[in-house]
Amino acid sequence: MVTSTTPSFESALEEICSTTIMEAAAGVDRSGAFPARSIEALKSAGLLGALSSAEQGGLGLGLAGATRIVRRIAEECGSTAMVTAMHYSAVAVLETYAPADIRREAASGTRLATLAFSEAGTRSHFWAPAGTAQANGDAVVLNAHKSWITSASEASLYIWSSKPLGTEGLSTLWLVPRSTPGIQVKGPFEGMGFRGNDSSPVVGENVTVPRNAMLGADGQGFDIMMGTVLPVFQILNAACSVGLMTGGLRRAIAHVGQTRHSDTGASLADLPTIRNYVARMQVKTDMAAALLVDTVAAVEAKRPDTMLRVLECKAAAGETVNEVLDLAMRVCGGAAFRKDLGIERLFRDARAAGVMAPTTDVIYDFIGKAVCGQPLF
Ligand SMILES: Cc1cc2nc3c(=O)[nH]c(=O)nc-3n(C[C@H](O)[C@H](O)[C@H](O)COP(=O)(O)OP(=O)(O)OC[C@H]3O[C@@H](n4cnc5c(N)ncnc54)[C@H](O)[C@@H]3O)c2cc1C
The missing domain is CATH 1.10.540.10 (Acyl-CoA dehydrogenase/oxidase, N-terminal domain)
Known part of the structure; x- marks a missing residue:
């Protein structure tokens, strides 16, 4: 320990x-x-x-x-x-x-805890939940169709978003134990990648929680999502992508170094073409990793460019991870098409970063607005 x-x-x-x-x-x-x-x-x-x-x-x-x-x-x-x-x-x-x-x-x-933000109606626009919260005496009744919750049937604590209870604003957050009556996990999860994630839809029907299950103030959900959750989620999502790239690079280097053509006696790594692709993988991985490290430094130092970096790091890593794993598949040839090398698994896992909200498209929209001096919302 x-x-x-x-x-x-x-x-x-x-x-x-x-x-x-x-x-x-x-x-x-x-x-x-x-x-x-x-x-x-x-x-x-x-x-x-x-x-x-x-x-x-x-x-x-x-x-x-x-x-x-x-x-x-x-x-x-x-x-x-x-x-x-x-x-x-x-x-x-x-x-x-x-x-x-x-x-x-x-x-x-x-x-184990997780985020229950995305909904069937508002989809990747997690900042605008359609799920409701209604007062019932000292209690609050939550109703929602959550579209994806990682660790849905394994986590015991959900951070749950809803429309505000009785105030203006986009959302309010709640601490909802998974064991609360009315929570139904609609598993099992059958994903292309991250297959062990248990990222199932969850329906909440008349889920009753005490009023003090509210996290922050009524209507403060949006601020908590953007100020507290977003930096951590973006950075850790990027960290996951950088880890997948590093794992793919490591496996690819091992394969091309030890695999030979018997007709020439040369290894795959002896081919300039292969080395060139491996070099690109290394450069792209290091670029994403450097941006990740700088983003953490920006957050910790409360630098003025923190929000830009926070947005950039997930988009950059989420795009680059697909390029790097695609190259890993390429340099390892047919061998990578099989499961033994573990590269096709990372290749499939890599696809999720771009569609986990805020999706890469939405992040580009935010960054474009930010650098052009326009409001994000
Ligand atoms: C493996 C995995 C785990 C997940 N875990 C969780 C979790 O634990 N908790 C949670 O709350 N959610 C989770 N999600 C959900 C995730 O955060 C997204 O909400 C979800 O993937 C969005 O998918 P969708 O089909 O609803 O996207 P849609 O909103 O239907 O988007 C479809 C396409 O339109 C684009 N698009 C949508 N809106 C805009 C816009 N405004 N501007 C430009 N382009 C746009 C998107 O980029 C995308 O390409 C998970 C998703 C995955 C894949």
Whole structure:
């Protein structure tokens, strides 16, 4: 178990990634099963508490530490990385707005958390939920059709968005335990990539929560989404993409170095064409990683360009990861088409970043508006 005083969480992370997570990854992808053993290993080592404060039993590693963890996990298993990223994204909200007992349980990993934002009606426009909240005495009744919730049937805490209860504004956030009557997970999830994510639709029908389940103030949901969730989610999503690129690059380099044509005796890496593609993969991966590192630095230093960087890093990594994994498929030839190399799995996982909201198209729209001096909304 790593603690906040452990000099480095890196050795525990490396141990888990190179054993449990690596060994489980192909099976998780094949079966579409939730990566339960991998998440349990991260929990046992205390790593699910990376973003939680030391005061609540977390590691207090901040964004830089959480980024490092998601990035390394993604080299081995995209599903485990995304489940972890969604937990940390939810923890960012809990750390500011939830009571101490919940924060402690999220820090220890006893309670896995996730975001329940996207809805069937408003789709990727998560900032404008159609789901409702209605007062009923001291309680509040929530109704919504959530279209995707990662860890839907495994997380015990949802950060749930709705229209405001009784005020102006776009949304209000709620802490909704998955066990609340009226929550129905419409699984199982059968995705192209991130197949172990358990990213199922969830219907909430007359879900009754106490009024103090509200996170922040009524109508403050939009501000929390943009100010608290967005930086963490964007950065960790980009970290996942950079990890997938690094994993693809590593596997491709290993394959081209050890695979030979018997007629010439040369390895694939002896071909200038192959080396050229590998070099492009390296450059693109390093570009995305450098932007990611700079974005974390911008957030931590509260730099004036923080929001631009936050928007850019996910779009850049989300586009680049497809280019890098496409090149990995190319340099490894027919061998990559089979499952043994693990490259086609990362290639499929890579497709999700661009459609996870805010989608890459929406981010480009935001960035274009921002740099042209126009309001984002
Ligand atoms: C693996 C995975 C896990 C997920 N996990 C979660 C989760 O845990 N919690 C959660 O809340 N959501 C989650 N989502 C949902 C995700 O955040 C998006 O809401 C969802 O993928 C959007 O898909 P859609 O078909 O509804 O997109 P649509 O909104 O139908 O978009 C379709 C296309 O139109 C484009 N488009 C839409 N609006 C605009 C616009 N205004 N300007 C320009 N282009 C636009 C999009 O870029 C996209 O190309 C997950 C999604 C995936 C794939």
